[in-house]
Amino acid sequence: MKLYSYWRSTTSYRVRAALHLKGLTFDTVLVDLLGGAQRTPDYAGMNPGMGVPTLVLDNGTTLTQSLAIIDYLDAIASPRLLPDNPLDRARVMAAAHAVALDIHPVNNLRVVQHLQAAHGASADDAKAWMQHWIVNGFTAVEAMVSNDTRFAFGDTPDLADICIVSQAYNAHRWGLDMSPFPRLARIEAACLDHPAIAAAHPDNQPDAQ
Ligand SMILES: N[C@@H](CCC(=O)N[C@@H](CS)C(=O)NCC(=O)O)C(=O)O
DSSP states (O other), X not given: OEEEEOTXXXXXXXXXXXXXXXXXXXXXXXXXXXXXXXXXXXXXXXXXXXXXXXXXXTTSOEEEXXXXXXXXXXXXXXSOSSOSSHHHHHHHHHHHHIIIIIIXXXXXXXXXXXXXXXXXXXXXXXXXXXXXXXXXHHHHHHHHSOSSSSSSSXXXXXXHHHHHHHHHHHHHHTTOOOTTOHHHHHHHHHHHTSHHHHHHSGGGSTTOO
């Protein structure tokens, strides 16, 4: 398998974590987001959303959208990142979606670049925007996760955990104070203590700067 990835991308981080947790081997193809590599015709032909990650299977099949890729990986390899029990599954997905569908889209690189290019946002404005939406989303996620387990909902990592740890990395990048989110800080620490998730961390990628 080949994973098209960018070191700081939280969506790439999610899929890297899922691949490592499942012990699946893959080659990394670097996509330089700041250089606009995601918008080249070749890349856009593979991934019409013009974002990372893209996973190309050994038979050439191309998968896009991090949550869909993880859903596929969950169907083919253990350990499972989503519970079988329908109610437990809905809870894990709700926390994962609160990160992936509520926080990430409004804080994507293209959104900040548009705020700056079309609306004159300064670097300080961009930082305030990012922090605002992370705090908004994290306030919800903090109330959704368990207070008495190692990870978000149990003693092993699930989809919610890998969404939370990747968004927490992004929160640090934007200078966010995590003290109002003790559960999320606990989950992040537990994730970073897990060798498979640590291997997926941005700083451990070949394009890390
Ligand atoms: N919903 C997509 C989002 C993919 C995406 O946009 N990823 C970001 C990086 S975290 C990206 O490539 N952004 C490039 C841009 O905004 O130009 C997914 O979950 O895979």
